[in-house]
Amino acid sequence: MREFFVSVGVSAAISFFAWIAVQLNHIIGVTLFIFAFLVPPILFREYYTKRPRMLVPFFAVSLVLAVLLTPPPVTGPNVEFGLHFVMGCEGGEGNTWPLSGGELTYFCNKPFADSTISISGVAWKSAGVRLPVLGRYVTIHEPLGKADNAYRKATERVESEGYLKLVDDYGTYSRIIRDALFAKDGECVYLAETKVLGGGLAVISARGPCRGVKGFALRWHDDYLWNTSEPPIFREYRFNWSSSGSVRVGRFLPSDWPEDWVKNTYKAIEIELKGTGYVRRMEGKSGDCRWSLWARNEKAYYVALKEKEILVLSGETKEVKNSAEKISPCDLRNAREVHEPTPEEVLKSVIKELNGSFVMKPAKEPALWSLAGKEFLTSVGGRNLSVNLLVYGIRGQCEYARYLLDTSNETTSICLERDGYFVAVAVRGEARDVSFVLSSIKRPKRT
Secondary structure: OHHHHHHHHHHHHHHHHHHHHHHHOHHHHHHHHHHHHHHHHHHOHHHHHHOHHHHHHHHHHHHHHHHHOOOOOOOOOOHHHHHHHHHOOOOEOOOOOOOOOOOEEEEEEEEEOOEEEEEEEEEEEOEEEEOOOOOOEEEEEOOHHHHHHHHHHHHHHHHHOOOEEEEEOOOOOOOEEEEEEEEEOOEEEEEEEEEEOOOEEEEEEEEEEHHHHHHHHOOOOOOOOOOOOOOOHHHHOOOEEEEEOOEEEEEEOOOOOOHHHHHHHHHHHHHHHHHOOOEEEEEEEEOOEEEEEEEEOOEEEEEEEEOOEEEEEEEEHHHHHHHHHHHOOOOOOOOEEOOOOOHHHHHHHHHHHHHOOOOOEEEEOOOOOOOEEEEEEEEEOOEEEEEEEEEEOOHHHHHHHHHHHOOOOOEEEEEEEEOOEEEEEEEEOOHHHHHHHHHHOOOOOOO
C-alpha cells in the first residue's frame, strides 16, 4: 500500500502546480493535469501491473484531491478598478498627453480646488497566480520596465514643452514609485508611476491650473492637523480619569479587546504624544510591564502597559514620577534615559541646512499651527521668495499642512523626515526659484 499512497501524493503535487500553470497558460495547465493522472501509474507500473484493480481508487482519490486543490475564486479588485481608483474618476476616451502606451488607457476631467483638470492614466497588468488551497495571490512578473519607460517618455514630453520640474517625490500616496510636479505660466503637470490595486502598474498624469493639479497630487492625506494639549485618543477611548493629589490618573481596561489591540493603543498614545509636542525622556520594560515618560516644558505624561490595562499619569514632571512609583504596577523599573531632540532643535537644524545655500531672514510667525515653525524671506537672483518651515510629530499632520499650504499657484511644498519628526517646507515664488530652493535642501526623503 505504500506505493499507492506515494503515487497519490505525486499526483496531488503535480495537480498543485497544474492549478498554478493553468492560470498562466491553459495548454500547459491542462497538460500537467493529464500528467497528474498518467505519470504516477507509469512510475509505479510494477505495483499497478500486479494490482490493476488499484487503478480505480487511484484515479478516484487523485480526482478528489485535484478538485480540493482548486484555488479559491478571485474576489479582489481588478486592474481596471485599480486604475479608476488611483485616478479618482471614471475613465473614458480623450487626449491622454503626455502619456502613451499601456494595456489600459483612461481619461477624464474632474474639478479640484475650484478648477477643472484633465486626468489620464495608462496601466499594465502583472502576471500573478492564486495558490491552491491557500488562495494567496503571488505576483510572478511585474511590468516595471514598461511603466518606467512610459514615465520617462512622459517626462521628456513635458519638459520639451517648456515645463519646469519643481520637485520630485511630491505626492502622498503610499503606492507611488516615483512622481514629479512641473509648472509653466500658472499651468502644472503632475506625473506619477504607481502600483495599482488588482495587481499592476500605472502611470498617471494630471494637467491644468496648478491649484487643481496640486490638489489632485495631495488628495491622499489625513485630516490630521490639530492643536491640542493632550492626545485626542484619550477622548476617543474614554479613559476613566481620577485625581491623585495634583496628578491626573487615567485608566483604560478594555476587557473584551484582544491583547494586540491594547498594545496598538499604547503605541498610538505614544505617537499622539509626539504629535502634541511631548518628547520621550525615559522608558523601561520589565516582564509584562512597559512604560515611557514624556515631557513638554514643565508638564509630563507617564504611560504604562501591563497585560490588558493602560495607565496614564499627567501633571508636573516631578509629581508624575512620584505618583508612578506609588500607583503604577510598572513604577520606574529598568529606567533608561532617552535623548530625543525637541521640535525646536529640529527646526534649527533645517534652518542651518538652508542657510548653507541662502540668507534666511525671519519674516513672521507661520499661519498654520505646528510644534515649531518660522516663515522666512530669501532671494534668488534678486527675486524674493517666502519659505515656511513647520515641524510636526506625525506624518499625517505634515501632509495635511502641505495640503493647506499648496492652495495657491505659487506655493509648492515637500515633507522631510528629520530625527523622527516631519518638516513641511513650503516655498512661494516663481517656479524656477521654487525649484532651485527645494532641490538644494540636503538629504531630501519621501515621507
